[in-house]
Amino acid sequence: MLREALERWNEMSKEERLLDYDPEEVLPQINRAENHYPEDGLVLRVNSRDLPRTGLDPTDWRSTAWNFDYAWFTQEEMLSIFPRTVRRGQSWEMPENLVQRMATLHMADNVRGQTNRYPDDGVEEAKLECTLVRMRRGLAHIEMEGTVKLRDEGRNRGFDGTMYGFAVYDTNADRFTEFELVVSGERWGRTRFNAREDDDGRAPIGFVFSLASDHPTERVAPAMFGAYGWR
Amino acid sequence: MRRPLLLALLVLPLLASVHQAEEVDKRSFHRLRDHIMPSAAEEEWRKIPWRTTYWQGVVDAQKADKPVFLFAMNGHPFGCT
Numbered sequence: 001m002l003r004e005a006l007e008r009w010n011e012m013s014k015e016e017r018l019l020d021y022d023p024e025e026v027l028p029q030i031n032r033a034e035n036h037y038p039e040d041g042l043v044l045r046v047n048s049r050d051l052p053r054t055g056l057d058p059t060d061w062r063s064t065a066w067n068f069d070y071a072w073f074t075q076e077e078m079l080s081i082f083p084r085t086v087r088r089g090q091s092w093e094m095p096e097n098l099v100q101r102m103a104t105l106h107m108a109d110n111v112r113g114q115t116n117r118y119p120d121d122g123v124e125e126a127k128l129e130c131t132l133v134r135m136r137r138g139l140a141h142i143e144m145e146g147t148v149k150l151r152d153e154g155r156n157r158g159f160d161g162t163m164y165g166f167a168v169y170d171t172n173a174d175r176f177t178e179f180e181l182v183v184s185g186e187r188w189g190r191t192r193f194n195a196r197e198d199d200d201g202r203a204p205i206g207f208v209f210s211l212a213s214d215h216p217t218e219r220v221a222p223a224m225f226g227a228y229g230w231r
Numbered sequence: 232m233r234r235p236l237l238l239a240l241l242v243l244p245l246l247a248s249v250h251q252a253e254e255v256d257k258r259s260f261h262r263l264r265d266h267i268m269p270s271a272a273e274e275e276w277r278k279i280p281w282r283t284t285y286w287q288g289v290v291d292a293q294k295a296d297k298p299v300f301l302f303a304m305n306g307h308p309f310g311c312t
Contacts, residue, residue, distance in 0.1 A: 002300070009298045017298075023290045034283050049267045051252060066269055145256075164255040182264050184255040204252035206267040219283045 033221030036230050042073035042081075042176055043212040043219075046106045051184060051204035062195065067110045069223045070212060071102055074230075078176070082140060082169045086132050094128040094144070102126075103148045105224045107159055107207055109187045112195035116155070117224045124149035128163055128181075138172040144181055152189070157200075161185020165209070176211060183207040 009017060028035075037043070049066045050056075056063040073081070080095050093099075103126040104118040128146035135141070146163040165181030187205045190196035212218040222228065255263050282288040285301065292299045 006298070014296065018293055018296065019289075023286065023293050027286055027290060030284075030286055032284055047267050047269060051263070051266065066267075066273060068269070161252065162254045162256075164257065164260050180264060182255045182260055182267070184252050184259070184263050186252040206255075206263055208264050208267045210268075215277060216283055217277055217281050 031231065033225040033231070034219055036072075036221070036225075037219050038072050038074050038078075040075040042078040042179075044071040044073075044179060044209045045069075045212040045218060046071050047208045047210070048109070048111050049206055050111055051206045053204055062112050062199075065112045067112070069106055069110065070218070070220060071106050071209060072222055072225075072228065072230075073098065075174075079174065081130070082142065082171075084171070088132050088135050091129050091131040094130055094146075096126070099126045099128045099146070099148075101228070102128075102209070103150055105222065105227055106209070107148060107150065107161065107183060107185075109157075109159070109191075109194055109196065109205060110223070111205060113193050114223070115191045115194040116152075117227055118150045118152050118159075119154075122151045122153070124151055126150075130167075138170060139177070140169040140171055142167040142169060148183065148185065155189055155191060157187070157189020157191065159185055159187045159205070161205075179209065179211045181209040183209070 046069045047066065048068065050063070058064075077095075077098055081098065083092060086092055100120070100123050103123060104120060108115045108117055126146075126148045128144055131143045131145075133141050133143050144163065144165045144167060148159065148161045148163065150159040152158065161183050162185060163181055163183045166178065167176055167180070168178035169175075170177050184204065184206050186202045188200060188202045190200040253259055253263065282291065285299075288299050288301075
């Protein structure tokens with residue numbers, strides 16, 4: 001079919017093949033979520049995978065399934081993560097609204113397939129404590145530690161987890177140069193399309209939040225971008 | 232009677248721990264991270280010069296005088312549906 005399509009394409013004149021206007025001019029008029037990519041903010045890639053457990057069939061794709069999403073932060077939000085007033089050894093909480101967004105939108109079980117966010121009122125706990133462990137040449141080395149408890153009573157699902165990680169914030173360039181946060185916990189329940197029909201008991205799951213690259217595929221908007229309220 | 236009871240007491244905590252999630256801390260951080268992160272083989276698809284949006288593909292196709300191959304299906308690209 002592809003070969004036939006290409007043959008037909010080659011039979012057409014250039015006028016027939018191409019649009020009679022410049023499609024680039026239309027590009028800014030399309031209000032895609034990707035237009036809101038936070039160039040000056042923070043973009044984290046969120047990888048998710050089941051953690052090791054017994055009883056999984058190694059030949060089943062679902063045993064090693066992996067998925068990913070992106071978490072976006074505006075420049076203002078990014079700046080709020082590292083308060084300039086902190087000194088070495090001091091600790092502070094990452095802003096509550098940001099941790100809650102990371103939890104409700106990015107700690108949902110999407111390992112095997114598309115899922116739904118956790119409701120805002122389903123956050124029983126979501127705290128991430130940051131500590132400035134070292135400050136050298138304008139680079140703030142930050143240690144992160146926290147806990148999360150999510151509930152979705154309507155779907156009888158939940159997640160209890162712990163978080164730990166490191167980040168380096170360049171105070172001269174006002175950007176994160178390193179960011180790695182691991183979330184490990186137990187999830188249970190399922191959503192309509194996340195392929196947990198026969199696996200909805202309590203089981204370990206993990207997430208890693210890390211700096212996204214500037215690869216074109218890393219500019220895709222968060223799966224639940226609508227819940228960000230940015231447009 | 233005492234032996235099966237003793238065996239059950241030994242086995243029960245093991246079964247309980249089978250599905251229990253490990254707490255992440257400084258010691259377990261790297262091991263858990265490496266388990267969750269995708270392998271090089273899982274990232275092979277990135278070698279394809281994907282466009283983020285359909286219309287960007289149209290723009291590039293127009294410039295290169297090439298057709299667009301569109302594979303469409305329901306669901307978010309990160310949803311595996």
